Amino acid sequence: QILGYLTWTDAYGVVLIFCRNKGFSSVLKAIPETFGDISSLRGEVHEIDQRHWSARHCLPGDDYQTVEIHCLAYNVYSPG
Numbered sequence: 478q479i480l481g482y483l484t485w486t487d488a489y490g491v492v493l494i495f496c497r498n499k500g501f502s503s504v505l506k507a508i509p510e511t512f513g514d515i516s517s518l519r520g521e522v523h524e525i526d527q528r529h530w531s532a533r534h535c536l537p538g539d540d541y542q543t544v545e546i547h548c549l550a551y552n553v554y555s556p557g
Contacts, residue, residue, distance in 0.1 A: 479546065480517060480537055489545040501552040512548055519543050 479490045496504045509530050513522045517534040524530055528550045533543045 494550040
């Protein structure tokens with residue numbers, strides 16, 4: 478969805494994930510797999526740290542223009 482908001486002049490975009498569920502580790506494991514399954518991916522998903530990834534994606538309608546998308550995950554689970 479974020480790729481639809483970016484334009485040809487944008488260099489990067491950011492996706493923030495706030496997880497309110499138990500089992501944050503399983504969420505962290507699934508993110509790079511899901512991030513890598515997007516058809517606009519060009520290259521590989523790079524893990525910057527245990528909850529931050531980046532990857533290059535092409536813009537819709539222009540396979541030659543890419544943007545760097547960063548994905549960051551935060552655990553905001555609170556029992557109770």
